[in-house]
Amino acid sequence: MKICKKCGAVNKDENNFCNCCGAPEFSEAPADMQAPQPAMPVPPVPAPMPAFFKKPDFTWFDVFTIFSFVASIIGCFVIGLILDPIALAAGIAGFTKGKRNRALAIAAIVIAAISLLIRLFITLHENGVIPEWVITGAFDS
Ligand SMILES: [Zn+2]
Missing domain, CATH: 1.25.40 (Serine Threonine Protein Phosphatase 5, Tetratricopeptide repeat)
Structure with missing residues (x-):
């Protein structure tokens, strides 16, 4: 994968011209774009208790x-x-x-x-x- 220097579109390595804007110049795609990693599952955060359920502190x-x-x-x-x-x-x-x-x-x-x-x-x-x-x-x- 490579990145168009003009418009930033992601192109295949064999492309000579950007498939988006037609510019001929490319830069190397960053490493994380070369091999996309599966997203890490985010553990669900328990929702904080609504304010009206707990009594305010005694002062x-x-x-x-x-x-x-x-x-x-x-x-x-x-x-x-x-x-x-x-x-x-x-x-x-x-x-x-x-x-x-x-x-x-x-x-x-x-x-x-x-x-x-x-x-x-x-x-x-x-x-x-x-x-x-x-x-x-x-x-x-
Ligand atoms: Zn382009």
């Missing part, structure tokens, strides 16, 4: 999420003005950085925010900052 931010949820529940009943901001911060950290339990983090953020707002309004009202009519609602007689 400290997931601990934040669980802590945040517990703190937001406790904050509904006692020392909410202290626990709720902590639960809010931990819940936001757990939601943005943690890979698991994001729904739990959202629940903690919502519970803590509502609880904190209610506590805040009641505290401000008790100290005379907010007038009575602001905190009265549908079920007040």
Whole structure:
């Protein structure tokens, strides 16, 4: 086998002119073209497991999420003005950085925010900052 110098077509050794472009000049074909080797069978590579099948690694931010949820529940009943901001911060950290339990983090953020707002309004009202009519609602007689 030989290679046409002009167009690179593979020609038989007995050809005087390229069977593709008709040029008379040839170069030796590389050794691997002279005797084509059968392709080595490539062992199949096992496909990597799709991401949604394996649970992401447990991180400290997931601990934040669980802590945040517990703190937001406790904050509904006692020392909410202290626990709720902590639960809010931990819940936001757990939601943005943690890979698991994001729904739990959202629940903690919502519970803590509502609880904190209610506590805040009641505290401000008790100290005379907010007038009575602001905190009265549908079920007040
Ligand atoms: Zn040629």
